[in-house]
Amino acid sequence: MQPDLLSPAHTAHVASQLATRSPLIHCLTNQVVQSFTANVLLAVGASPAMVVDHEEALAFSAIADALLINIGTLTREQALAMRAAIDGANRAGKPWTLDPVAVGPLAFRSRFAREILAQKPAAIRGNASEILALAGNGAGGRGVDATQGAQEAVSAARELAQQTGAIVAVTGEVDYVTDGDRTLTITGGDPLMTRVVGTGCALSAVVAAACALPGSRLENVAAACGVFALAGKRAAAQSQGPGSFPSLFLDALYQLHTEGA
Amino acid sequence: MQPDLLSPAHTAHVASQLATRSPLIHCLTNQVVQSFTANVLLAVGASPAMVVDHEEALAFSAIADALLINIGTLTREQALAMRAAIDGANRAGKPWTLDPVAVGPLAFRSRFAREILAQKPAAIRGNASEILALAGNGAGGRGVDATQGAQEAVSAARELAQQTGAIVAVTGEVDYVTDGDRTLTITGGDPLMTRVVGTGCALSAVVAAACALPGSRLENVAAACGVFALAGKRAAAQSQGPGSFPSLFLDALYQLHTEGA
Amino acid sequence: MQPDLLSPAHTAHVASQLATRSPLIHCLTNQVVQSFTANVLLAVGASPAMVVDHEEALAFSAIADALLINIGTLTREQALAMRAAIDGANRAGKPWTLDPVAVGPLAFRSRFAREILAQKPAAIRGNASEILALAGNGAGGRGVDATQGAQEAVSAARELAQQTGAIVAVTGEVDYVTDGDRTLTITGGDPLMTRVVGTGCALSAVVAAACALPGSRLENVAAACGVFALAGKRAAAQSQGPGSFPSLFLDALYQLHTEGA
Numbered sequence: 039m040q041p042d043l044l045s046p047a048h049t050a051h052v053a054s055q056l057a058t059r060s061p062l063i064h065c066l067t068n069q070v071v072q073s074f075t076a077n078v079l080l081a082v083g084a085s086p087a088m089v090v091d092h093e094e095a096l097a098f099s100a101i102a103d104a105l106l107i108n109i110g111t112l113t114r115e116q117a118l119a120m121r122a123a124i125d126g127a128n129r130a131g132k133p134w135t136l137d138p139v140a141v142g143p144l145a146f147r148s149r150f151a152r153e154i155l156a157q158k159p160a161a162i163r164g165n166a167s168e169i170l171a172l173a174g175n176g177a178g179g180r181g182v183d184a185t186q187g188a189q190e191a192v193s194a195a196r197e198l199a200q201q202t203g204a205i206v207a208v209t210g211e212v213d214y215v216t217d218g219d220r221t222l223t224i225t226g227g228d229p230l231m232t233r234v235v236g237t238g239c240a241l242s243a244v245v246a247a248a249c250a251l252p253g254s255r256l257e258n259v260a261a262a263c264g265v266f267a268l269a270g271k272r273a274a275a276q277s278q279g280p281g282s283f284p285s286l287f288l289d290a291l292y293q294l295h296t297e298g299a
Numbered sequence: 300m301q302p303d304l305l306s307p308a309h310t311a312h313v314a315s316q317l318a319t320r321s322p323l324i325h326c327l328t329n330q331v332v333q334s335f336t337a338n339v340l341l342a343v344g345a346s347p348a349m350v351v352d353h354e355e356a357l358a359f360s361a362i363a364d365a366l367l368i369n370i371g372t373l374t375r376e377q378a379l380a381m382r383a384a385i386d387g388a389n390r391a392g393k394p395w396t397l398d399p400v401a402v403g404p405l406a407f408r409s410r411f412a413r414e415i416l417a418q419k420p421a422a423i424r425g426n427a428s429e430i431l432a433l434a435g436n437g438a439g440g441r442g443v444d445a446t447q448g449a450q451e452a453v454s455a456a457r458e459l460a461q462q463t464g465a466i467v468a469v470t471g472e473v474d475y476v477t478d479g480d481r482t483l484t485i486t487g488g489d490p491l492m493t494r495v496v497g498t499g500c501a502l503s504a505v506v507a508a509a510c511a512l513p514g515s516r517l518e519n520v521a522a523a524c525g526v527f528a529l530a531g532k533r534a535a536a537q538s539q540g541p542g543s544f545p546s547l548f549l550d551a552l553y554q555l556h557t558e559g560a
Numbered sequence: 561m562q563p564d565l566l567s568p569a570h571t572a573h574v575a576s577q578l579a580t581r582s583p584l585i586h587c588l589t590n591q592v593v594q595s596f597t598a599n600v601l602l603a604v605g606a607s608p609a610m611v612v613d614h615e616e617a618l619a620f621s622a623i624a625d626a627l628l629i630n631i632g633t634l635t636r637e638q639a640l641a642m643r644a645a646i647d648g649a650n651r652a653g654k655p656w657t658l659d660p661v662a663v664g665p666l667a668f669r670s671r672f673a674r675e676i677l678a679q680k681p682a683a684i685r686g687n688a689s690e691i692l693a694l695a696g697n698g699a700g701g702r703g704v705d706a707t708q709g710a711q712e713a714v715s716a717a718r719e720l721a722q723q724t725g726a727i728v729a730v731t732g733e734v735d736y737v738t739d740g741d742r743t744l745t746i747t748g749g750d751p752l753m754t755r756v757v758g759t760g761c762a763l764s765a766v767v768a769a770a771c772a773l774p775g776s777r778l779e780n781v782a783a784a785c786g787v788f789a790l791a792g793k794r795a796a797a798q799s800q801g802p803g804s805f806p807s808l809f810l811d812a813l814y815q816l817h818t819e820g821a
Contacts, residue, residue, distance in 0.1 A: 062441060070594040070610050072331040076496035081541050086496065087401070088331050090372045094405045101404065101441065111612045113637070115374070140609070143623065144616045180584060180623065233814065235598035235608065279818075280603050281810025288542025292494065296540075323702060333592040337757035342802050347757065348662070349592050351633045355666045362665065362702065376635070549803025553755065557801075 044215075044222045044260045049268060050294075052248060052261035057083025057295035061250035064089060064102035064127075065243055066120050068110025068139065071236030074284065075106075078240035081291035082265065084247045096122035100130035103250040106243050107154065109147045110139035117150055124157045133160030133249035136204075137242035142171030142178015155202055160249045161259050162198065163207040163242040166191035173198040188212055192221065205259045207245060209238060213267065215260040222260040226267030228274030230283050237287075241266045269294060305476075305483045305521045310529060311555075313509060313522035318344025318556035322511035325350060325363035325388075326504055327381050329371025329400065332497030335545065336367075339501035342552040343526065345508045357383035361391035364511040367504050368415065370408045371400035378411055385418045394421030394510035397465075398503035403432030403439015416463055421510045422520050423459065424468040424503040427452035434459040449473055453482065466520045468506060470499060474528065476521040483521040487528030489535030491544050498548075502527045530555060566737075566744045570779055571786035572816075574770060578787075579605025579817035583772035586611060586624035586649075587765055588642050590632025590661065593758030596806065597628075600762035603813035604787065606769045618644035622652035625772040628765050629676065631669045632661035639672055646679045655682030655771035658726075659764035664693030664700015677724055682771045683781050684720065685729040685764040688713035695720040710734055714743065727781045729767060731760060735789065737782040744782040748789030750796030752805050759809075763788050791816060 062085045067075055072088060079086040089098040092115075099105045105127040107120050127134045136159040138151045151172060164172065166186040167179030173194035179185045188210030195206040199218030207215045213224040231237045241263065248262040249255060273286035323346045328336055333349060340347040350359040353376075360366045366388040368381050388395045397420045399412045412433060423433070426445035431437030434455035440446045449471030456467040460479030468476045474485040492498045502524065509523035510516060534547035584607045589597055594610060601608040611620040614637075621627045627649040629642050649656045658681040660673045673694060686694065688708040689701030695716035701707045710732030717728040721740030729737045735746040753759045763785065770784035771777060795808035 068610070069330060069591065069612070070598055073334060073496055073595060076331055077541065080494045080496060088329070088372055089401070089405065090330070091374050091407050093407050094373075098405060111610055112616075113613050115376075115637075140611070144611065144620060146613050146615050233602045235595055235602060277811075279811035279814035280599065281807035281812075281814065285542035285546060285807060289538075289540035290542075292540035292542065330591060334595060334757055337592055338802065341755045341757060349590070349633055350662070350666065351591070352635050352668050354668050355634075359666060376637075546803035546807060550799075550801035551803075553801035553803065 042220065042222050044224050044264050048257055049261045049264035052251065052258055053082065053265050053294040055251050056247055059251065060085050061103035061247050062087060063104050063106060063243060063247050064099045064123060065106045066090065066095065066116065066123055067106060067108035067239060067243070070110065071239040074236040075240045075243045077288055078291065079243050079247065081288040082244055082247070083295050086243070090119055092119040092122045095119040096126040099123040099126035099132060102132065104132055104246045105134035106137065106246040107134060108137040108139060108239055108242060109151060110239065112147045112150060120154070124154060128157060135159060135161040135163065135242055135246035135249055137239060138162065138164050138168045138172050139239070140178065141168050143180070159202060159204045160255065161205040161207065161245050162202070163209060163245045165238065166208055166210055169198060169206065169208045170194045184210060188214055196221065205255050207259055207263055209241065209263060213263040215256065215263060217256045220256060222256065224260060224263040224267050227270040230274045230277065230280060231270050233280035234283050265291065265294060303481065303483050305485050305525050309518055310522045310525035313512065313519055314343070314526050314555040316512050317508055320512065321346050322364035322508050323348060324365050324367060324504060324508050325360045325384060326367045327351065327356065327377065327384055328367060328369035328500060328504070331371065332500040335497040336501045336504045338549055339552065340504055340508065342549040343505055343508065344556050347504070351377070351380055353380040353383045356380040357387040360384040360387035360393060363393065365393055365507045366395035367398065367507040368395060369398040369400060369500055369503060370412060371500065373408045373411060381415070385415060389418060396420060396422040396424065396503055396507035396510055398500060399423065399425050399429045399433050400500070401439065402429050403437065420463060420465045421516065422466040422468065422506050423463070424470060424506045426499065427469055427471055430459060430467065430469045431455045445471060449475055457482065466516050468520055468524055470502065470524060474524040476517065476524060478517045481517060483517065485521060485524040485528050488531040491535045491538065491541060492531050494541035495544050526552065526555060564742065564744050566746050566782045566786050571783045571790060574773065574780055574783035575604065575787050575816040577773050578769055581773065582607050583625035583769050584609060585626050585628060585765060585769050586621045586645060587628045588612065588617065588638065588645055589628060589630035589761060589765070592633065593761040596758040597762045597765045599810055600813065601765055601769065603810040604766055604769065605817050608765070612638070612641055614641040614644045617641040618648040621645040621648035621654060624654065626654055626768045627656035628659065628768040629656060630659040630661060630761055630764060631673060632761065634669045634672060642676070646676060650679060657681060657683040657685065657764055657768035657771055659761060660684065660686050660690045660694050661761070662700065663690050665702070681724060681726045682777065683727040683729065683767050684724070685731060685767045687760065688730055688732055691720060691728065691730045692716045706732060710736055718743065727777050729781055729785055731763065731785060735785040737778065737785060739778045742778060744778065746782060746785040746789050749792040752796045752799065752802060753792050755802035756805050787813065787816060
């Protein structure tokens, strides 16, 4: 099956919808990227909230419009809060997104990721090594970095989507987003994005936000990747290195909806 | 009662005093804003330290000049450390400041905030929804965002100040700072500050630092808000969006005392 | 004994080696500086990973090329993970680096730092107050700030290196790096680096990365300090204050290996 290219018009539409609807996103994410993730959500016009206690996480994920689960620095205590938050989201019919950071070589998070897969994520976003490992087709990467290209994981992404019912996004130089049947491809971005911590994690937060929008979830998740690729390309064109990139990137995300795409 | 405008001369005086005295501020704050909070304190010339273990927190809050308690990502373990730190500060006669993030809709933090209110905070800084909820006059906002304007919370702020003996700052487009009797208003700032995570939380840290200065605590807390409003306005005038804002804002805070206001 | 000046050619060589070999650095560090630490490692071309659960930390420190232990926000749970990670690193023959943040005045971390000193760190980096306290010659600083100049701690650094077998770096306006016998000095940097949170902590991460390179560990650790001093000087020359410094500093670190030193 030939993947389709994502339409630029749909990317612009989703950029505008995120800002207009300003979905409230409950983020249970890793310790390293919390601030950048929140700033990315604010830049696209969404509203982030990190509520981490298990009692509060249960209640809050029903209030929020969508939930993000990122297991990059998973602890036993955080796993309790994540289970509660997923429970709260599912009972209230709110979509949740999984970012399976470094799944594969690390045992505790891999057990946990497989356990929560049964709780019906709306979307899953990872790099090729993570998607291959989660689908049971690979040992995972080395640490948080992919050791395979995204294209090598497209079949695994399709299988994972079919198994779980989730939209699966495998991101890299080119991104592939699939519902197990149809697959959209997104090009753009810049290699500099791999020299800044948290770009993938923050994309997962925008994927979570896109799951709160009406319309085709496949196309909305692909458009979230499109928003990132477009802003990343613009920011990289102006930046002097990985230090100047993040502020230009956040400005570009903001300008996509304030000045139009 | 008519609120008074804060004098620009007092803002400049407090900006200079923070840098000259460089108070050491013990911050027990939320996971999302720790780095930005520390950088804001360093930019104004104060000295931040995050000491989080309960045994160390007890000892350290007696060494530090002031303590900040921010409950944005409260956990059971952090609550223990906060109780110990407040205890240490109170025994040593050091002022502590409460930032009641998202109090109201979330049960665990709301119980905790009410419990520690009895421990005599020197100052409380929150948005309108938080101050209304803490005073018992509202259900709180949605997540971390205010659903009311600051002016609607001025009466609640006065009551809260009278009940607790704290200086209460309710911040928004206009800030109101009250001791329950006299109320000062601060204008300035920029809406862009709401598109950057942690500006309110970092202001609470500067409020905590202002509580360590000699002179009128009401006027010093109001001046902390004045310092933020002034630097925020200057930074917003130069920035291209929420990405370029934080670095310009920190530079502006620094220039207020190195180049004079 | 007269300290030697570090050769600029060796600094350039180490900057290039870090980017070419891209060592994977397992960081167990404090909550305040995780993002900046990761971005500094990415900017020099290394690969950071924060794996914090004790079970995963044990396994991952054997996979990684080097380990960083920074006790700035030590908790009981983190101490367990750190003991496991050091164990895993030592069994696999991977070097680990200690950053003894605020050791001396705070009891829990001081006991822990003394305990793990017996586990043979490859390197130790701290400010003068921390090195004096760790060597048993001082009470430590006030919070995280040094109350002594680096030169006052050179003898203590030599003793500590002789006792532990570690390379000891005491950093400040001038940096001194010693194996207990030979001592190298590094000049450069800028006072603005003390107005940005995490510069010392991030230097310790680059020291950890330098310990994974072949060649003289003394000279490699000194060159890590040299890389920081050089990038710091370049960034400070262009910056308007502590807000604009970090992005310029990360760009300068990146340019050292992409454009040559």
